[in-house]
Amino acid sequence: MSPRKPMRQEKFPFGIAGVSVGEIERQVPAGEAPPLPTNDRLAVIGKSVPRINGRAKVTGAARFTVDIKLPGMLHARLLRSPHAHAHIVSIDTQAAERNPDVRAVHVITDVVGRAIERDAGTDHGAGVHLPPALYVGAPIAAVAAITEEAVDAALGLIKVDYEVLPFVVDMEDARKPDAPAVFASPVIGTGFEGRAPGSGEIAQHGNIRGPVKAGARGDIDAGFAEAEVVVEEDYRTQVQTHCCMETHSVVADWRPDGLTIYLSTQFTAGVRNELAEAFKLPRNRVRVVVDAMGGGFGSKSSAGNYARAAVALSRAAAAPVRLALDRREEQLDSGNRPGTFQRLKIGARKDGRLSAISLYTYGTAGTATGAGVGNVAQAMYECPNFASEQYDVFINAGPGCAMRGPGNTPGAFALEQAIDELAEKLTIDPLLLRDRIDASPVRHEERRRGAERIGWSGRHAPGADKGPIKRGIGVAQSLWGANVQTNASCEVRLLRDGSVEILSSVQDIGTGIGTVLAQVVAEELGLRPQDITVRIGDTEFPAGPPSYGSRTTASITPPARNAAYRIKQMLFEIVAPHLNVAAEDLLMRGGRIVARSDATRSMSLREAAATLRTDQIGVLASRSDDYGGFRRMMTDAALAQNDLGGVQFAAVAIDTETGIVRVERFVAVQDCGRPMNPRQIESQVQGGVLQGISYALFEDRIFDRHTGSMLNADLEHYKIVGSRETPDIDVILLENYQGESATDAYGIAEPANIATAPAIANAVYNAIGVRLRQLPMTPAAVLSALGRIPRGS
Amino acid sequence: MLETSLSMSRARAEINTEPGAVGPSAVPLTLRINGTVRTVAVAPHTTLAEVLRGPLDLTGTKIGCDRGACSACTVWLDGLPVASCMTLAIDVGDRSLTTIEGLSDGDRLHPVQAAFIEHDAVQCGFCTSGMVMSCAALLARNPHPTLDDVKAATGGHLCRCGTYPHVFAATLAAAKTGRG
Numbered sequence: 001m002s003p004r005k006p007m008r009q010e011k012f013p014f015g016i017a018g019v020s021v022g023e024i025e026r027q028v029p030a031g032e033a034p035p036l037p038t039n040d041r042l043a044v045i046g047k048s049v050p051r052i053n054g055r056a057k058v059t060g061a062a063r064f065t066v067d068i069k070l071p072g073m074l075h076a077r078l079l080r081s082p083h084a085h086a087h088i089v090s091i092d093t094q095a096a097e098r099n100p101d102v103r104a105v106h107v108i109t110d111v112v113g114r115a116i117e118r119d120a121g122t123d124h125g126a127g128v129h130l131p132p133a134l135y136v137g138a139p140i141a142a143v144a145a146i147t148e149e150a151v152d153a154a155l156g157l158i159k160v161d162y163e164v165l166p167f168v169v170d171m172e173d174a175r176k177p178d179a180p181a182v183f184a185s186p187v188i189g190t191g192f193e194g195r196a197p198g199s200g201e202i203a204q205h206g207n208i209r210g211p212v213k214a215g216a217r218g219d220i221d222a223g224f225a226e227a228e229v230v231v232e233e234d235y236r237t238q239v240q241t242h243c244c245m246e247t248h249s250v251v252a253d254w255r256p257d258g259l260t261i262y263l264s265t266q267f268t269a270g271v272r273n274e275l276a277e278a279f280k281l282p283r284n285r286v287r288v289v290v291d292a293m294g295g296g297f298g299s300k301s302s303a304g305n306y307a308r309a310a311v312a313l314s315r316a317a318a319a320p321v322r323l324a325l326d327r328r329e330e331q332l333d334s335g336n337r338p339g340t341f342q343r344l345k346i347g348a349r350k351d352g353r354l355s356a357i358s359l360y361t362y363g364t365a366g367t368a369t370g371a372g373v374g375n376v377a378q379a380m381y382e383c384p385n386f387a388s389e390q391y392d393v394f395i396n397a398g399p400g401c402a403m404r405g406p407g408n409t410p411g412a413f414a415l416e417q418a419i420d421e422l423a424e425k426l427t428i429d430p431l432l433l434r435d436r437i438d439a440s441p442v443r444h445e446e447r448r449r450g451a452e453r454i455g456w457s458g459r460h461a462p463g464a465d466k467g468p469i470k471r472g473i474g475v476a477q478s479l480w481g482a483n484v485q486t487n488a489s490c491e492v493r494l495l496r497d498g499s500v501e502i503l504s505s506v507q508d509i510g511t512g513i514g515t516v517l518a519q520v521v522a523e524e525l526g527l528r529p530q531d532i533t534v535r536i537g538d539t540e541f542p543a544g545p546p547s548y549g550s551r552t553t554a555s556i557t558p559p560a561r562n563a564a565y566r567i568k569q570m571l572f573e574i575v576a577p578h579l580n581v582a583a584e585d586l587l588m589r590g591g592r593i594v595a596r597s598d599a600t601r602s603m604s605l606r607e608a609a610a611t612l613r614t615d616q617i618g619v620l621a622s623r624s625d626d627y628g629g630f631r632r633m634m635t636d637a638a639l640a641q642n643d644l645g646g647v648q649f650a651a652v653a654i655d656t657e658t659g660i661v662r663v664e665r666f667v668a669v670q671d672c673g674r675p676m677n678p679r680q681i682e683s684q685v686q687g688g689v690l691q692g693i694s695y696a697l698f699e700d701r702i703f704d705r706h707t708g709s710m711l712n713a714d715l716e717h718y719k720i721v722g723s724r725e726t727p728d729i730d731v732i733l734l735e736n737y738q739g740e741s742a743t744d745a746y747g748i749a750e751p752a753n754i755a756t757a758p759a760i761a762n763a764v765y766n767a768i769g770v771r772l773r774q775l776p777m778t779p780a781a782v783l784s785a786l787g788r789i790p791r792g793s
Numbered sequence: 794m795l796e797t798s799l800s801m802s803r804a805r806a807e808i809n810t811e812p813g814a815v816g817p818s819a820v821p822l823t824l825r826i827n828g829t830v831r832t833v834a835v836a837p838h839t840t841l842a843e844v845l846r847g848p849l850d851l852t853g854t855k856i857g858c859d860r861g862a863c864s865a866c867t868v869w870l871d872g873l874p875v876a877s878c879m880t881l882a883i884d885v886g887d888r889s890l891t892t893i894e895g896l897s898d899g900d901r902l903h904p905v906q907a908a909f910i911e912h913d914a915v916q917c918g919f920c921t922s923g924m925v926m927s928c929a930a931l932l933a934r935n936p937h938p939t940l941d942d943v944k945a946a947t948g949g950h951l952c953r954c955g956t957y958p959h960v961f962a963a964t965l966a967a968a969k970t971g972r973g
Contacts, residue, residue, distance in 0.1 A: 294918070
């Protein structure tokens with residue numbers, strides 16, 4: 001623990017712009033920048049500054065990992081299992097190694113990313129443990145050669161002796177007592193962060209692991225006993241794959257003095273630490289670099305088997321190695337959002353007050369743990385009694401991982417429909433019911449603004465439209481923790497020519513954090529964003545936060561502002577004697593340092609910087625705690641006091657003859673603390689909504705249960721939303737000031753995705769008067785629900 | 794297995810002795826790209842996308858699916874957008890080829906490129922090159938498109954970040970600025 005720093009008292013803007021913004025007093029550690037006023041009083045922050053890497057991206061100049069070419073670079077691919085479940089009795093790589101174009105062959109003995117048996121199993125062959133292949137596409141070995149053709153030829157020369165085992169790829173089949181066991185013994189969880197069921201010794205019977213009972217409170221039986229109305233329904237969500245447009249890709253360059261990895265990743269600093277440990281290198285000998293990054297959505301948070309294989313090949317071949325998954329590999333083995341079954345029971349009094357919520361759920365993350373459905377049922381609404389049981393079910397499929405709003409996205413699909421079903425039973429308007437049971441003032445305002453924009457007052461009764469085309473409006477809410485990476489640092493430097501740069505390993509995965517950092521530093525130093533050089537995506541710089549968990553902006557913008565503020569104070573001390581004023585009398589604006597008391601006493605930043613004793617001065621700053629304290633602190637991360645809300649409204653049209661659901665209009669009302677760059681946030685929200693539409697209507701991973709193969713491991717049969725299915729999306733952003741940090745900014749990416757599918761489902765019900773409790777809501781599902789074709793078609 | 798089918802096709806190619814047949818070894822190609830003439834030697838099965846990204850080092854063109862499903866690889870042949878991953882380089886012939894690197898006029902961006910920046914029609918940027926090429930081609934053939942025209946022109950493009958709304962706005966705005 002660091003020694004307790006002296007604190008000072010400051011007044012911060014507090015409240016929602018347009019509702020009421022007052023002030024709140026906070027204890028602020030010394031060295032923190034003074035409170036920022038509201039956005040309307042700022043020059044750069046809160047403005048829609050164009051993306052600093054926009055030009056590079058529209059001209060093709062942006063350099064993605066797949067674009068990197070190094071001298072002498074080899075090509076590599078993974079050999080993958082054609083079987084859904086097999087022991088690997090032996091691997092013979094000799095013929096591949098003899099190929100003159102081959103430079104290295106690597107057999108994977110330690111798999112990562114999936115759950116691992118507690119009992120590591122037996123050695124097969126000469127003392128080498130070959131982990132079983134648990135799904136079609138499981139990585140087994142890798143080859144590096146001088147051309148891609150030689151790689152493919154050499155992969156065909158590797159002889160693998162498989163002992164093929166029974167498998168199961170259907171979640172319901174996998175739950176049966178006589179189902180083939182995916183794992184030979186109970187597993188150690190490697191569940192992704194924050195999702196229940198997580199790691200630890202949890203009971204496992206066959207393919208079922210659990211229960212995890214999270215968040216229990218009150219007396220659930222008493223709660224249902226006092227209920228006057230009860231809703232109990234089953235909901236199902238499908239597996240969704242991430243479909244990053246840039247597949248998982250790496251260039252590994254192992255040299256005697258250290259390892260450099262170019263990786264399409266969401267977390268350079270984390271991967272640096274991970275690979276240092278895996279290859280027994282000190283962290284200062286491992287460098288991870290990412291410039292442009294072609295989408296991650298949760299799937300590019302760690303190095304994975306493919307990057308480790310590339311490093312091993314590079315070490316063996318003493319040459320740089322490029323390995324990029326193809327689209328089929330990406331679909332099979334780069335992560336996925338778990339599919340779920342949820343039985344949700346809600347009891348309420350006649351006035352709507354909830355008395356009990358019970359949640360029984362199981363889901364499958366394939367060969368990983370972590371198929372829980374988050375905390376929406378537990379935490380969205382006021383309810384004194386709550387109980388839950390959550391189980392993981394293993395199947396012979398690629399391991400799941402976090403995907404945009406993990407847990408809460410499938411969870412909200414169930415909860416938000418159940419709340420609507422409850423409202424109908426109570427004959428209360430769904431918005432009015434939420435007004436009664438949702439304590440969040442933020443979502444209250446979001447409901448009000450969204451209802452007005454979508455035209456909620458014109459909403460008709462379910463199935464009221466005459467004729468074959470039926471229209472409806474629906475609403476749903478999201479809940480997501482405001483995450484902060486406390487282990488997040490950056491450096492701001494002023495150079496002797498007056499130029500300014502900010503350095504951090506934080507990566508821009510398309511969200512625009514680089515632009516926001518330029519804004520923050522520019523605001524503090526009275527410069528323009530284009531005056532700031534942003535150097536990020538490289539672990540040569542101070543370790544920044546990951547770009548997952550909607551935490552990047554919340555974590556790195558406060559230290560960026562504080563570093564800029566401290567640089568400014570240093571410069572003021574240096575130039576004050578030159579201007580014959582006190583340092584406290586100085587301010588920076590318009591590229592000049594000016595005395596408040598006498599505006600004629602001023603000098604340009606360039607002149608001021610020229611007085612430096614050294615070529616540069618720099619300040620390293622790290623994320624301090626939120627001023628009002630965190631709700632919970634974990635290693636390297638914390639949860640802010642206030643959750644992130646979000647209320648979304650969908651207007652749909654359904655052709656009851658074809659079953660096609662069209663989202664015609666969408667309104668997303670979101671909050672992220674202080675909005676830093678409204679247009680970039682609008683982009684994020686549109687992206688969240690579109691992924692939600694895609695999840696609601698189109699996407700479905702389909703397995704052949706006889707071969708265990710994914711039948712649509714591509715982008716033409718695995719359907720994702722395209723331009724023709726894109727509705728008019730209206731984004732309404734709240735400015736929600738809380739006085740919690742030097743920027744008071746929080747995240748947006750995940751909250752924008754969570755409410756979308758249930759908003760559409762509630763709109764579908766409003767249109768046709770029949771509920772679809774299963775995703776995706778395909779034409780066949782709609783026609784089946786309408787009784788126009790047999791169920792299950 | 795993919796490897797097997799590849800080596801089989803290579804085996805067939807080895808014994809191909811028909812007159813006029815080329816391959817499997819590299820054949821020289823002359824391509825008219827972005828106003829210049831470039832000569833490369835590539836195997837006949839090489840796609841245009843691979844030639845652009847490999848020997849020609851024009852990596853602005855992206856491969857997303859390598860089978861014509863995502864349009865990230867869109868370039869122009871004689872001004873018409875095509876999927877370069879579905880085009881063999883030897884089939885280009887003497888058609889004029891334009892890639893994302895050749896769209897701007899020196900430092901002056903094409904109006905669609907400028908509008909993409911202005912309207913933030915870019916997130917991760919991986920689909921952007923192809924998206925820009927299709928939207929610019931649309932304006933060339935239809936200087937006053939409707940929203941539906943833009944949706945149709947980008948109908949084959951997949952963008953996982955969800956830039957579509959800003960792509961529509963940018964393209965319609967670029968149409969208003971004149972040159973298409």
